[in-house]
Amino acid sequence: MSKDALELVAGVDIGLTGMKVVAFDLEGNIVASASAPSPQNLPKPYWIERDGHDYWDAFGGMCRELNAKIAELGGKVISIGISAHGDGAWLIDDQFNPTRPGILSLDSRAIDTAAKLMDEHKDDLMRVTGQGVVPASTGAVLKWIADNEPEAIEKASWFVAAKDFLRIWLTGEVGTDLTEASTAFCNVRTQDYDDEAFEIYGLDVLRDKAPQIDACTKVVGTVIDLASRHTGFPVGTPVVAGCHDVDAGAIGAGAVAPGHLAVMAGTWSINEVITDKPTVGDGWLARSFVEKGLWMNMSISPASSANLEWFINTLCAAEADAARREGRSPYAFVDEEVGQTKDSDQPAYFVPFLYGNPYGIDASAVFSGLRAWHTRGNILRAIYEGIAFTHKIHCDWLIDAIDVTEVRVVGGVSNSKIWPQYFADSLNKPILIPEVKEGGALGTAMLAAVGAGAFSDLTAAAAAMGSVSRQIDPTPAGVELMAARYEAFTQQVDLQKPWWAANK
Structure with missing residues (x-):
């Protein structure tokens, strides 16, 4: 390897259905990446598990692919960070x-x-x-x-935790x-x-x-020989402790300081704000952020963009497949059809509780207010708005208790030209949409860069490797419209609660 080899940091982002590893340079540019499905087993109703050896095999194959690309480019990975879905247990x-x-x-x-x-x-x-x-x-x-x-x-x-299992097999060090x-x-x-x-x-x-607790940016070990053969990372490559993927996603979105609220619209509705003191409340989880003296207050539920994905895959498969064949996003038609609706239309409503809800009750999803003259665009708009309203429930709990200085939104919503406005109008706050791809992997790579000594701290890493953002401001008319529709949405939820309780 040349002494002048391009220095890279590798960020691993393990999701519930897929995993990726991305090599970034120290300016935050993506140099190479690889991905693989995340193996899952469903042996019984309500059980979702992962075999550790299958997990390691998938991880290794993905990393070998990345390292083959890096070798062709003459790059050198100077540090590795791993983030993954949290909770559960190993x-x-x-x-x-x-x-x-x-x-x-x-x-x-x-x-x-x-x-x-x-x-x-x-x-x-x-x-x-x-x-x-x-x-x-x-x-x-x-x-x-x-x-x-x-x-x-x-x-x-x-x-x-899930990411610690990989860290242990990479380094032989438990923590x-x-x-x-x-x-x-x-x-x-x-x-x-x-x-x-x-x-x-x-x-x-x-x-x-x-296991012992380490700072997220601390180098906790180096790649051992067997792991090197399995992944392609050279023996001795430093590995940092890493973090929970929701924290990595916040970092990648530029949320690194107290008062920053990160809204992540993915499988889960993730809404989290950083504080410099513990702030405990019923509507959120007060957990540690990436260094002592900082907390990440998380209000979450599995009630976000996965609802839209379900609708597209279940009821719009032909359109999605046609778009893929044409090289377009399978979700592009959603914006097109929602864009044809009018604010003056009598609205349809969608309660996006297919997978869970903010209230911790046994509830299901609901369409309401449907009329014969409604188009698919009206129904898709109801999904857009319902997901925005569910995030609002979580965000309001946090905003009422914590001084929020800025709101950053990432996930599927950021790919739409229409949907972000619904978020801004629902929250009645300006929102920032970071122009970043692979935000979770980027946040983890920033931790790895600090661990490697490339930056003095996370704030410096975020300044050097982070992306620019575009701002979406709420509009008076939009705020008024969303307030009325949110009130109707919450009324629908309240009306459904007795039915949900009687029909578990």
């Missing part, structure tokens, strides 16, 4: 092998476990950990395993980071493990199985 033995398949954050087997924890221990959970429990929460999942598969706990030497550790067993104020948290969950047995 248990590994002293040989780093899983004692059972990893449980993913879309898994809901622990719904009764979570409900019982909240019924019996909500006040203590909020006081100590700064957050309640949902079915996919690490604490709820581990409690379910302890109650139903105690042998998996007994065989395990550590419990870790986690601040963002992942704070999902269950940390004190929200000290940002360290707290014995009382383990006691509240009834999981004292796990205290000695907790």
Whole structure:
């Protein structure tokens, strides 16, 4: 390798359905990338798991592809960072092998476990950990395993997060980071493990199985020989601790300082604001951000763009396939048809609860207000607006409690010429749309760049590697329209609650 080889940082972004690894230069430009499906197994209703060896195999093949491209370009990776979907749980033995398949954050087997924890221990959970429990929460999942598969706990030497499993196999070093550790067993104020948290969950047995907590930018090991052969990364390449993917996405979007609110419209409705003090409330999870003294307050639900994806794949497959064959986005026709609707049209409404909701109840999706003269464009507009309204529910909880200085929106919404305006008008705030691709991988690569010593801190890395943003301002007419429609939307939700309760 030439001494003048282009220095690159690799950001790995592991999603629930796909994974990617992207090599960036130190100005934030994409130099090479590779991707692969994220393997999943659904052995029973409500169960969504991942086999650790299949996971490692997919990761290795993807990384070899990336490194082949880098070799052709004469580049050199100086550091690696990994982010992944959080929550769920992985248990590994002293040989780093899983004692059972990893449980993913879309898994809901622990719904009764979570409900019982909240019924019996909500006040203590909020006081100590700064957050309640949902079915996919690490604490709820581990409690379910302890109650139903105690042998998996007994065989395990550590419990870790999805990205930590890869980090361990890359470096041979066990650990986690601040963002992942704070999902269950940390004190929200000290940002360290707290014995009382383990006691509240009834999981004292796990205290000695907790991995050490490292700063997200800390180099925690280097690529070992077997991992080098598997991934193509040279032996000795530094690996930083990395972070939860929602934190990486915020960083990639430019949200790195207190008061920055990142809105991510993906499979999940992710809405999170950084603070420099712990701020606890019922509507969000108060977790650690990437360094001590900073917190990421997350208000989330699986009620965002996946609803649009479902509609397109289920009811518009022919149009989507035709667009793909023509080399166009399969979603381009959505903007075209929504653009033909008028604000004066009698609206249709969509409650986007196909996969979950902000209220923690057993609810389903609903179309309402449909009339014979409505077109598909009106229905698609209802989906656009319904998803924007669900994000508003989360954002309002945060904005009412925390001083928000700017709002940044990323995800599927940013690809539309129409949809961002609905977000700005619904929130009645200017929103920034970063012109960035692969934001999660970029945020993780920034952590890797700091770890490699290329930048003094994350703020400097974001300034050098981040992208410019375009601003969407709310309009008086749009704010008035969205306020009226949001009120009707929330009325529809309230009317449905008794029906949902009676028809679980």
